[in-house]
Amino acid sequence: MVGSSSSWSTALVKISPYTFASIGIAISIGVSVLGAAWGIYITGSSLIGAAIKAPRITSKNLISVIFCEAVAIYGVIVAIILQTKLESVPSSRIYDPESLRAGYAIFASGIIVGFANLVCGLCVGIIGSSCALSDAQNSSLFVKILVIEIFGSALGLFGVIVGIIMSAQATWPSKG
Amino acid sequence: MYGFEALTFNVHGGYLEAIVRGYRSGLLTAADYNNLCQCESLEDIKMHLSATEYGPYLQNEPSPLHTTTIVEKCTLKLVDEYKQMLCQATEPLSTFLEYITYGHMIDNVVLIVTGTLHERDVQELLEKCHPLGMFDSIATLAVAQNMRELYRLVLVDTPLAPYFSECITSEDLDDMNIEIMRNTLYKAYLEDFYRFCQKLGGATSEIMSDILAFEADRRAVNITINSIGTELTRDDRRKLYSNFGLLYPYGHEELAISEDIDQVRGVMEKYPPYQSIFSKLSYGESQMLDKAFYEEEVKRLCLSFEQQFHYGVFFAYMRLREQEIRNLMWISECVAQNQKSRVHDSVVFIF
Numbered sequence: 001m002v003g004s005s006s007s008w009s010t011a012l013v014k015i016s017p018y019t020f021a022s023i024g025i026a027i028s029i030g031v032s033v034l035g036a037a038w039g040i041y042i043t044g045s046s047l048i049g050a051a052i053k054a055p056r057i058t059s060k061n062l063i064s065v066i067f068c069e070a071v072a073i074y075g076v077i078v079a080i081i082l083q084t085k086l087e088s089v090p091s092s093r094i095y096d097p098e099s100l101r102a103g104y105a106i107f108a109s110g111i112i113v114g115f116a117n118l119v120c121g122l123c124v125g126i127i128g129s130s131c132a133l134s135d136a137q138n139s140s141l142f143v144k145i146l147v148i149e150i151f152g153s154a155l156g157l158f159g160v161i162v163g164i165i166m167s168a169q170a171t172w173p174s175k176g
Numbered sequence: 177m178y179g180f181e182a183l184t185f186n187v188h189g190g191y192l193e194a195i196v197r198g199y200r201s202g203l204l205t206a207a208d209y210n211n212l213c214q215c216e217s218l219e220d221i222k223m224h225l226s227a228t229e230y231g232p233y234l235q236n237e238p239s240p241l242h243t244t245t246i247v248e249k250c251t252l253k254l255v256d257e258y259k260q261m262l263c264q265a266t267e268p269l270s271t272f273l274e275y276i277t278y279g280h281m282i283d284n285v286v287l288i289v290t291g292t293l294h295e296r297d298v299q300e301l302l303e304k305c306h307p308l309g310m311f312d313s314i315a316t317l318a319v320a321q322n323m324r325e326l327y328r329l330v331l332v333d334t335p336l337a338p339y340f341s342e343c344i345t346s347e348d349l350d351d352m353n354i355e356i357m358r359n360t361l362y363k364a365y366l367e368d369f370y371r372f373c374q375k376l377g378g379a380t381s382e383i384m385s386d387i388l389a390f391e392a393d394r395r396a397v398n399i400t401i402n403s404i405g406t407e408l409t410r411d412d413r414r415k416l417y418s419n420f421g422l423l424y425p426y427g428h429e430e431l432a433i434s435e436d437i438d439q440v441r442g443v444m445e446k447y448p449p450y451q452s453i454f455s456k457l458s459y460g461e462s463q464m465l466d467k468a469f470y471e472e473e474v475k476r477l478c479l480s481f482e483q484q485f486h487y488g489v490f491f492a493y494m495r496l497r498e499q500e501i502r503n504l505m506w507i508s509e510c511v512a513q514n515q516k517s518r519v520h521d522s523v524v525f526i527f
Contacts, residue, residue: 038183045186049194053201126182129190130484133197 016094017103018086021170024110025082028163031114032075032121039068039125046129054136061135063146064128067153071121074160078113081164082106087172102170109166116159123152178378185485188266193484195264196493199257200481202229204500205527212507213519221246221508229253243508250504254497255307261490268376272487274335275369276494280309281336282365286358288317289326289349322349323357339364352407359399359416366392366418376487383480383488385420390476392421393450394469400431400440401465422447470524474499478526496526 043064051058085106089099131145185193204212208228215221218241222234225246233249262273284305291301298318305314313330320326326349327340339361349357366388373384396417403413414432418424423431430443441457444450453468477492503523510519 042182042186042190045190046194049191050198052195053198122183129182129186133194133484136194136198137201 013095013100017099018094020103021082021086021106024107025079025086026110027114028082028110029075029079029114032078032117033072035118035121036068036072036075037121038118039071039121039123039128040065042122042125043068043128043132047132050132050136056139057132057135057142060142061128061132064124064131064149067124067149068121068128070153071117071124071156074156075113075117078109078160078163078167082109082167085167085170089172090175093173096173098171098173102172105166105170109163109170112166113159113163116163117156120153120156120159123155124149127152178382181378181485189269189485189487192261192264192269193489196261196489197481200489200493200496203496203526204228204503206525209503209507209523209525212504213516213523215507215511218243218246218508218512221504221511225504243505243512246508247501247505250501251307254494254501257497258308258494269487269490271372272376272380273490275372276491277308278335278365278369279362280306281311281334282309282339282358282361284309284314285317285331285336285361286354288314289320290351290354292318293349293351293354320349323353336361336365339368356408356412356416359395362395363416363418366395367420370418370420379483379486380488383483383486384491387473387476387480387488387491389421390449390473392418393423393427394473396421396423396428396431397440397444397465397469400434401437404434404436422449467522467524470499470502474524474526499524500526 043061047058047061047064051061085102089096093099127145127149131142131149134145135142208224211224212221215224219239222237222239222241225231225234230250230253233253234246237245237249258273258277262270265273287305288298288301291304292298298315301318302315311334313333316330317326320329323340327337331337331340341364370385370388370392373381373388375381376384399413399416410432414428417428417431427443427447431440434440434443441454444454449472453465453472456468457464474496477495480486480488480492506522507519510516
């Protein structure tokens with residue numbers, strides 16, 4: 001065992017790796033959806049107001065909302081992948097280093113995906129709001145601002161890629 | 177926190193900001209003004225305006241048309257748009273929108289009091305009041321004899337009440353006192369508005385501070401120029417200047433002792449933003465000063481639209497519409513009086 005029996009490191013190590021893994025899965029879906037929802041309301045409120053004067057912008061600017069929605073979908077996909085990585089180990093082996101490693105890997109993967117999607121959703125939402133307002137005034141601006149949004153939504157994708165790589169090494173000790 | 181307004185502004189203000197930006201796209205452009213300036217009669221003006229957003233407001237007017245009717249209907253459009261925004265707004269945007277109208281309230285109060293002094297009919301005066309500045313007990317203003325009564329009877333229930341603390345005297349109202357009252361009220365209003373914007377913080381306070389500081393400085397210059405040669409003492413003049421703005425406090429000291437326009441020009445040229453305004457005027461000329469100030473104001477108001485997620489766009493839109501109505505009034509008057517050569521003297525293009 002690491003350290004003496006009443007130090008912080010012992011306390012951390014004694015938390016079951018399943019706790020960490022489950023929290024990771026919760027964060028991955030929960031915080032991603034938070035980011036997506038935040039972005040959608042930022043874009044949506046501006047889009048509705050601007051479309052009163054310029055109704056032509058509605059169909060094109062739904063792309064911004066779709067980009068924000070994609071962020072939530074990334075979170076769901078990663079959460080499903082992560083939960084398939086959860087396996088049962090016999091209780092004698094719960095605190096093996098390999099178990100701990102698997103638990104922490106799933107936790108980290110969840111945090112990576114969750115927070116990357118949070119800021120990505122925010123970014124795409126704010127740009128989408130400005131895009132709707134600019135498009136209402138001058139329709140040639142839409143495509144140019146869309147390029148900025150595409151770069152913004154790539155951030156979520158980076159998070160998903162790293163998260164999946166992290167979770168790929170989450171191997172629990174085999175039984176026996 | 178400044179810089180992060182984008183995260184939470186749209187919860188309460190996103191829809192209205194988008195609406196006000198939509199309204200802004202309906203402002204008349206230089207092409208519209210060129211068409212209007214070439215009109216031969218008020219009927220032509222009505223025809224050109226019916227192609228713009230003013231169409232529904234003017235189409236039912238019978239000919240012959242008067243310039244006052246055109247101005248009244250255009251103002252009605254502004255009032256409608258303002259009321260639509262106000263009824264959808266939540267705090268603090270609703271308070272902000274209400275602050276925009278207090279200036280008109282002050283103008284209406286002074287209009288009625290002056291009119292009563294000159295023995296005009298109350299109903300006639302009420303029709304001339306600006307609709308944005310109306311409040312419930314406005315007709316009772318005609319009854320008051322001095323400022324204390326004015327305050328006690330009518331104004332204590334209005335939002336203008338806190339601005340009266342500095343000018344309650346028992347003197348009877350006459351023309352000079354009324355002008356001083358108007359300027360004192362407006363000074364208190366500007367300072368209150370400035371403090372409110374500072375409290376809002378963020379991009380709103382930065383943009384509104386700039387616009388309000390320009391307003392305060394412009395009023396200081398106008399007060400100085402209008403009081404040259406009158407019996408207003410230097411101390412009284414000094415008391416009418418607001419305590420914020422680029423000219424505060426040293427410019428105010430110098431303006432208070434100026435006795436003619438060239439001295440005012442000397443004071444203002446020390447401040448780079450105003451130097452460009454005064455350099456457009458040749459020596460001894462003050463008629464173009466108004467137009468130069470309006471142009472500078474319009475420039476700053478248009479710049480406020482460049483940033484998103486703040487309340488300055490609402491103020492800027494109201495002011496730009498008012499400028500447009502002033503332009504329309506000038507053009508209509510020139511056309512009605514057949515003075516088309518002077519049309520470009522006072523029209524400020526917004527775009």
